[in-house]
Amino acid sequence: MRIHIVTIxxxxxxxxxxxxxxxxxxDGSGGGSTPSAQIQSGRFIDSPVQGLSYRSGNQSGxxxxxxxxxxxxxxxIVFSVGGVTLGTIAGAEVITPxxxxxxxxSDLEVVNMVRFLSLLDVxxxxxxxxxxxxxxxxxSVNWQ
Numbered sequence: 001m002r003i004h005i006v007t008i009x010x011x012x013x014x015x016x017x018x019x020x021x022x023x024x025x026x027d028g029s030g031g032g033s034t035p036s037a038q039i040q041s042g043r044f045i046d047s048p049v050q051g052l053s054y055r056s057g058n059q060s061g062x063x064x065x066x067x068x069x070x071x072x073x074x075x076x077i078v079f080s081v082g083g084v085t086l087g088t089i090a091g092a093e094v095i096t097p098x099x100x101x102x103x104x105x106s107d108l109e110v111v112n113m114v115r116f117l118s119l120l121d122v123x124x125x126x127x128x129x130x131x132x133x134x135x136x137x138x139x140s141v142n143w144q
């Protein structure tokens with residue numbers, strides 16, 4: 001019996017201490033909520049690349065016909081095509097395969113990424129932009 005009373009007293013004191021005083025988040029706002037992330041936009045280009053998946057914090061989606069994407073300031077961006085991750089990079093206004101791979105344009109990794117994206121282009125003509133179709137996006141989910 002004594003053990004149960006001690007246990008109840010400990011639990012009750014823990015509950016009461018969790019309920020007490022304040023509510024200020026320590027930032028002077030009194031609300032305790034975190035500030036919302038600053039959303040910025042950028043473009044992925046070799047030629048503008050439409051159809052790349054991206055993720056940055058709570059932002060995610062598919063690049064549009066200008067290669068545009070959104071990202072959270074201070075958060076990295078992960079670019080992929082289905083199950084193939086192309087790379088991760090700090091947010092920037094313009095991102096190219098060179099920046100994404102932190103390499104020079106003549107490095108084999110960069111050349112292969114450009115070839116890969118060009119092969120996925122709907123019309124095979126990267127001079128008018130690279131467009132990855134929704135069909136390829138769906139099929140590529142299983143690529144690794």
